[in-house]
Amino acid sequence: MAQVIQFHPRAIATAHNKAVSLTALPPLALYVHVPWCVKKCPYCDFNSHELKQDLSDLNEAKKWETAYIDALLRDLESNLPDVWGRRLVSVYIGGGTPSVLSASAIDTLLAGIRARLPQVADIEVTMEANPGTLDTGKLEGFRDAGVTRLSLGVQSFNDTLLQRIGRIHNGRQAHDALETAYRLFDKVNLDIMFALPQQTMAELQADVAAAMAYAPTHLSYYHLTLEPNTFFHRHPPILPDDDLALDMQEHIEAELAHAGLHHYEVSAYAAKGHESLHNSNYWRFGDYIGIGAGAHGKISQHNRIFRQTRFKHPNMYLESMQKNGHAIESTSDISCDDLPFEFMLNALRLRDGASVAEFHAATGLTIADLEPALSAAQAKGLMEKQHDVLRVTDLGWRFLSDVQGMFLAGSKK
Numbered sequence: 001m002a003q004v005i006q007f008h009p010r011a012i013a014t015a016h017n018k019a020v021s022l023t024a025l026p027p028l029a030l031y032v033h034v035p036w037c038v039k040k041c042p043y044c045d046f047n048s049h050e051l052k053q054d055l056s057d058l059n060e061a062k063k064w065e066t067a068y069i070d071a072l073l074r075d076l077e078s079n080l081p082d083v084w085g086r087r088l089v090s091v092y093i094g095g096g097t098p099s100v101l102s103a104s105a106i107d108t109l110l111a112g113i114r115a116r117l118p119q120v121a122d123i124e125v126t127m128e129a130n131p132g133t134l135d136t137g138k139l140e141g142f143r144d145a146g147v148t149r150l151s152l153g154v155q156s157f158n159d160t161l162l163q164r165i166g167r168i169h170n171g172r173q174a175h176d177a178l179e180t181a182y183r184l185f186d187k188v189n190l191d192i193m194f195a196l197p198q199q200t201m202a203e204l205q206a207d208v209a210a211a212m213a214y215a216p217t218h219l220s221y222y223h224l225t226l227e228p229n230t231f232f233h234r235h236p237p238i239l240p241d242d243d244l245a246l247d248m249q250e251h252i253e254a255e256l257a258h259a260g261l262h263h264y265e266v267s268a269y270a271a272k273g274h275e276s277l278h279n280s281n282y283w284r285f286g287d288y289i290g291i292g293a294g295a296h297g298k299i300s301q302h303n304r305i306f307r308q309t310r311f312k313h314p315n316m317y318l319e320s321m322q323k324n325g326h327a328i329e330s331t332s333d334i335s336c337d338d339l340p341f342e343f344m345l346n347a348l349r350l351r352d353g354a355s356v357a358e359f360h361a362a363t364g365l366t367i368a369d370l371e372p373a374l375s376a377a378q379a380k381g382l383m384e385k386q387h388d389v390l391r392v393t394d395l396g397w398r399f400l401s402d403v404q405g406m407f408l409a410g411s412k413k
Helices: 058-082 103-116 136-145 159-164 171-184 201-212 242-258 277-283 314-324 339-347 356-363 373-379 394-398 400-405
Strands: 028-034 088-095 119-129 149-155 187-194 218-223 262-265 268-270 287-291 296-301 304-310 328-333 383-386 389-392
Touching: 028 058, 028 277, 058 103, 058 287, 058 296, 058 314, 088 103, 088 277, 103 119, 103 136, 119 136, 119 277, 136 171, 149 171, 171 187, 187 201, 187 242, 201 242, 218 242, 242 262, 262 277, 277 287, 277 339, 287 304, 339 356, 339 400, 356 389, 373 383, 394 400
Parallel strands: 028 088, 028 287, 088 119, 119 149, 149 187, 187 218
Antiparallel strands: 218 268, 262 268, 287 296, 296 304, 304 328, 383 389
């Protein structure tokens, strides 16, 4: 069993002499990070590293897979004392590119998770996949291992645009992967991006039409941004101007709404009942264990809410697991002063917002603890409260970062 970082009770006291006090604990999810990919995309700022192993060498591939899966399961064991008696509601395997792993590795991982933590009967198990790393046999293996929801990183169906953003697949591979995925899985998410380098409105419209031809029940549509520490940030490509990007956004929203997909989160659209359970748990300030290189977790106890991070580099992560039995780089408590911002940072991403009761259940605080920021946001027409539900207005949706920032402890409201 891993060494557990000790908690000092006085760490949860705030300037107002408040301490965390929860009467019930939120749903618990598990995030698993696979930090490798075939090729690092020039826009990606996630913790991902190009895989150096030769995947055609089955013995070599099995060796590193086995070492990482074993580390993941021991990593999970190190967190078990913090979550005794709780059931997992979802598992999300993200990356990197988790689909570089074999189906047998995913089977070992999910079987190991089931053996260590109880789960709800209808647990959602999502796995991210790149069309360039898939074939029918592999997808069947992922399904048989227990993956219930596939999230495909399509990004575009246009070969030229895919090359410009450094993807390893082409449009034909995207279509092949989607056709197989919809045949094998009840739940599929499409990841698509817009405002790509030199993308035209006609190209955007063609991508939207190609995606909607599959009658998707969940779609994540992201605006390409140039994040620090990426190749694109150092060498900016030519992007659509702000007016064109806005026109693209409006076209996406109109077409998806016409198809019956509601815009339930900043970048997520879904048919009713097909929202991502795992991501919704994030946005509702639920708990999640994070295992794997660079993974983050957030865990609530009755008198404490804390975050954990794992060592980021895969080699450091594996070394720490081998030497120390855990890979926790840091643990930090969330103070009562910071809880309003932490909650609102997530909950306001949801178009339907969150209820006062949900805020109290997740934080132990009352609506008074949201003041004076809440009243200020309402006075500016950025937020509204209806039937005890707090949400941003249409105006607030356009300035969401500003609204979230109003709840920072010590900020000028």
